[in-house]
Amino acid sequence: MTLRTRFAPSPTGFLHIGGARTALFCHLHTRRHQGTFILRIEDTDTERSTQEAVQVILEGLTWMGLPPDEGPHFQSHHTRRYLDVVQEMLAAGHAYVCTCSRERLDAVRERQRETGDKPRYDGHCRNANLSPGAEPHVIRFRTPQEGEISWDDKIQETIRFANSELDDLILVRSDGSPTYNLAVAVDDHDMGITLVIRGEDHISNTPRQMHLFRAMGWEVPEYAHMPLLHGSDGAKLSKRHGAVSVLQYREEGFLPSAINNYLARLGWSHGEQEIFTMAELEQLFDVSQLGRSAAIFDRAKLLWINGHHIRAATPEQLLPELAMQLARLGIDPPPSTEELAPILPEFQARAATMVEMAQKCRFLFIDSVLPYEEKAARKHLTPGVQAPLSALATALDALPEWLTPAIEGAFQANLAAHNLTMGQLAQPVRVALTGSGASPGIFETMVMLGKQKTVQRIQAGVVWLRGA
């Protein structure tokens, strides 16, 4: 039987990092086993589902490089089918009409909490044999009360629940709409899903869905419940942890390959390898090798991995992102690919994110670097360097060609003339050129900047010194 998995987000918000991890694991595991990866939008909650959210989820998956092989399917298109299934269950006695009011339900739960029981439906209408009349009612599943239900989870071990722990879940709401567990079971069956990969927060739904399968005589799929992603406080990742849209990570200058690499290493490992390409992951990752404990999202390590991927990336991957980040820094219009291509290598090893890279090469695309970073100016632009700086500007200006050997020659001559060491002159020049005390090599920086700007900025430094 060929593998069929699905990723089933509900379109009530953006695709956050936890959801992305689930999608990634579904995708990787499916690729490895040459299966089919299906996207299903769980929009049975018409109140909260939006078209925009669907769009954002799709965008997120695309950016992550996790396009589905099939779908997206929409549960809202399957309502008829769900209701038909419920009719069958009703006819077979697997479901029944319940007219309990919300008030009564609340009261029951309240009482159960007080007595220390697990809040659940008390079966009030279970044997009342009500027929669907004008009175408001829901349809509930008649959950078996004896025995237990269990499954061999592909990630966890065997998980078992006593049926007495389960209550009679609602299949159809009083407004006639189907609920989550019903829709999931029907779709997982109809779509031929053979392996359900989802977060372990769904473990308690699994016995309910399995009972639905059994009632309909369907074959139950396999399940793999992956450990959750936690924030630094150890609790399930949520908005207050900055568990924002994956697209936000793009804004922050992360590469999708790095995010995927990092996410995959949370709960999974392959020897002592830390850096993986997407192709490697697709070949190596298997959900059955996942660890069983929750992992804490660690931005520091993500940054390190992102730096690796930036260094390993091709210009084609990086250039558009760099241009975008420069634009966000106010470089308008952003430099062209042709302008950016030659400087890219100088900054690849110096940035952990594309945002950082843009900040570090920004000085190349603005008119003036003034005002200087205060600390750098105070440390390096001292009165003593005014004369050498001035002389250097003159010498550089007189250069017939702007190539490294010539620049270096002029620089070295100036060093000797003023009896200075490399560092004593390079740092002041660096501040004049970039506004900061850190940049690529000083000659490389001058070449990238061009003769005109280089000379201008050194002269501006001299002027600044006179005023200081």
Add this chain to the structure above:
RNA sequence: GUCCCCAUCGUCUAGUGGCCUAGGACGCCGGCCUCUCACGCCGGUAACACGGGUUCGACUCCCGUUGGGGACGCCA
């Protein structure tokens, strides 16, 4: 509270009864390289939650305790 799941350095992990005086990675701290910053390289810091078993021998198996997480909706 009830049910379910989990438990090795701060974090991610290796470890499947002797190879472990517990390995790697991030972070942090030193050093090297060096015109600065990175990159790279070298070194250091730091963990088997606790208590009982089982066994000639437990990080590894079993039980309990503690701790953490998740689920308890006419949400998904």
